[in-house]
Amino acid sequence: MRLLExxxxxxxxxxxxxxxxxxxxxxxxxxxxxxxxxxxxxAKRFANEGIxxxxxxxxxxxxxxxxxxxxxxxxxxxxRKRKSLTLNEDLLTSxxxxxxxxxxxxxxxxxxxxxxxxxxxxxxxxLANGQAALGLIDLVQxxxxxxxxxxxxxxxxxxxxxxxxxxxxxxxxSLARIASLSNGEVQFIKERVEELV
Amino acid sequence: MRLLExxxxxxxxxxxxxxxxxxxxxxxxxxxxxxxxxxxxxAKRFANEGIxxxxxxxxxxxxxxxxxxxxxxxxxxxxRKRKSLTLNEDLLTSxxxxxxxxxxxxxxxxxxxxxxxxxxxxxxxxLANGQAALGLIDLVQxxxxxxxxxxxxxxxxxxxxxxxxxxxxxxxxSLARIASLSNGEVQFIKERVEELV
Numbered sequence: 001m002r003l004l005e006x007x008x009x010x011x012x013x014x015x016x017x018x019x020x021x022x023x024x025x026x027x028x029x030x031x032x033x034x035x036x037x038x039x040x041x042x043a044k045r046f047a048n049e050g051i052x053x054x055x056x057x058x059x060x061x062x063x064x065x066x067x068x069x070x071x072x073x074x075x076x077x078x079x080r081k082r083k084s085l086t087l088n089e090d091l092l093t094s095x096x097x098x099x100x101x102x103x104x105x106x107x108x109x110x111x112x113x114x115x116x117x118x119x120x121x122x123x124x125x126x127l128a129n130g131q132a133a134l135g136l137i138d139l140v141q142x143x144x145x146x147x148x149x150x151x152x153x154x155x156x157x158x159x160x161x162x163x164x165x166x167x168x169x170x171x172x173x174s175l176a177r178i179a180s181l182s183n184g185e186v187q188f189i190k191e192r193v194e195e196l197v
Numbered sequence: 198m199r200l201l202e203x204x205x206x207x208x209x210x211x212x213x214x215x216x217x218x219x220x221x222x223x224x225x226x227x228x229x230x231x232x233x234x235x236x237x238x239x240a241k242r243f244a245n246e247g248i249x250x251x252x253x254x255x256x257x258x259x260x261x262x263x264x265x266x267x268x269x270x271x272x273x274x275x276x277r278k279r280k281s282l283t284l285n286e287d288l289l290t291s292x293x294x295x296x297x298x299x300x301x302x303x304x305x306x307x308x309x310x311x312x313x314x315x316x317x318x319x320x321x322x323x324l325a326n327g328q329a330a331l332g333l334i335d336l337v338q339x340x341x342x343x344x345x346x347x348x349x350x351x352x353x354x355x356x357x358x359x360x361x362x363x364x365x366x367x368x369x370x371s372l373a374r375i376a377s378l379s380n381g382e383v384q385f386i387k388e389r390v391e392e393l394v
Contacts, residue, residue: 023307024310028310029273030272030273031272032266032267033267035263036267059256062260062263063260063263067229070232073230075228076226077226077227078225078256110220112221
């Protein structure tokens with residue numbers, strides 16, 4: 001998605017060969033107009049799939065997920081990273097290790113909001129090694145719901161998350177795919193439709 | 198806001214005299230169309246105030262804040278509840294005690310995204326004893342920004358948060374104001390405009 005790539009080129013900061021900082025529009029400060037366009041694009045790519053629910057994870061997945069939910073006219077459920085005292089029903093739980101934050105979190109969703117009648121689109125801000133996505137997939141599978149696919153804002157294609165998910169037969173739609181962060185520069189994977197132009 | 202009150206009456210669950218659970222549309226599962234209407238209403242109430250930025254706190258504040266930001270055409274910054282390793286600049290920090298969750302969190306915002314040229318609208322999901330709002334106000338004051346007011350989705354008017362903030366001279370706009378949760382029922386404060394009808 002060209003609009004997103006331009007935003008990353010303009011405002012993203014390459015901190016190392018593995019870390020792209022997008023705190024100015026996605027992870028800390030959020031650009032609502034950009035989120036609106038991302039939501040519209042997710043809704044377009046996953047139209048006509050019978051999706052009933054979007055699942056994401058707090059906190060940075062919420063903004064793009066809520067905009068996709070607005071256009072798809074379906075609810076969003078966000079997985080929490082630890083138990084809340086007022087979430088006292090049965091919980092679906094899984095474990096996610098974050099290499100960036102160097103911590104392991106239990107993630108959970110109330111089974112009140114996800115069941116075998118649902119068809120789920122998972123949305124998250126980043127896909128790197130796929131740990132968060134695998135945790136969310138685990139929750140969806142535990143609920144008995146069908147998984148329609150995964151929508152990612154920024155895929156670090158030089159890490160193995162996308163490959164792992166595709167090998168599991170899961171459809172992954174990433175709005176920006178980064179081939180490399182070497183030499184302080186963001187290199188995107190050219191999409192086929194652009195190569196043909 | 199009648200639409201929100203009806204949603205609370207229909208889908209909110211009174212767990213005790215102090216706890217209203219709205220996990221089905223605000224705190225865990227989120228209704229994007231409702232959030233869109235809440236955002237529109239915040240934008241209307243705080244129009245023509247010269248507001249440059251919305252400040253909220255992860256996670257449940259993000260959805261209403263992002264929708265308000267969309268209509269007001271301004272960025273949203275969400276305070277984090279603990280430090281992230283990739284947020285390595287100077288941080289504005291404060292402390293918030295949650296009586297519901299029985300825990301104290303450090304909250305922080307990068308001073309890159311908030312400064313003395315900003316005019317801020319704080320948005321949050323709940324206002325009870327005002328601890329989260331006071332923490333966010335502290336961050337705004339540390340940054341030197343001007344505070345235009347506070348937009349709240351659900352105010353528990355029987356707790357003293359709103360009173361405290363108003364005594365500080367702060368404008369508080371709550372879209373639903375709950376007078377009581379006694380006897381398992383939600384009683385709203387009648388807005389003056391409705392009383393006159």
